[in-house]
Amino acid sequence: QQQVKQSPQSLIVQKGGISIINCAYENTAFDYFPWYQQFPGKGPALLIAIRPDVSEKKEGRFTISFNKSAKQFSLHIMDSQPGDSATYFCAGTSGSARQLTFGSGTQLTVLP
């Protein structure tokens, strides 16, 4: 059972465009929703995160939109740059062990 469903699997955007990645979750025990960015040959790195009592969080060009009633959240990358080309994972965190459950990932390519 995939507890976090992520789409699209791959995304190609022109430089300066908006990249949008969507996630839906099933586990209502999730209480923290991070996004991780992974470059080839590297481990994932925390990009931005949101708590479910907030509908939107913005950090620079990156924005998370969160819809608790629909159990959906999304990552928007404004003014996308070639350097943003990476794989992005949404995730949910739950429990006292703070376990991360990841989506399947989105490979973003930003064309120059």
Place this chain on the structure above:
Amino acid sequence: EAQVTQNPRYLITVTGKKLTVTCSQNMNHEYMSWYRQDPGLGLRQIYYSMNVEATDKGDVPEGYKVSRKEKRNFPLILESPSPNQTSLYFCASSLSSGLGYTFGSGTRLTVV
């Protein structure tokens, strides 16, 4: 530099030959986890540890063992590797808040 160090980065082994992948963190983090990354499946948790001598199974623990004898180290042991354990493995650590995991650079394991 704060980091999670995994060794080796690459490993090719034969079916049934016991191996250990080491993981060490220098941030005094309480929580440590092992994940495997497979195409289309995202990252799936193998084992996690909330502190020394406290380990528990994640989503895909079969065929793996871990130990946490010291706070900084969390080795992953494959006692009898099989080809279906060919994967990219990541170790991660976090403070007990779990608000941001730091990942190692990964170990690419091939079992033939």
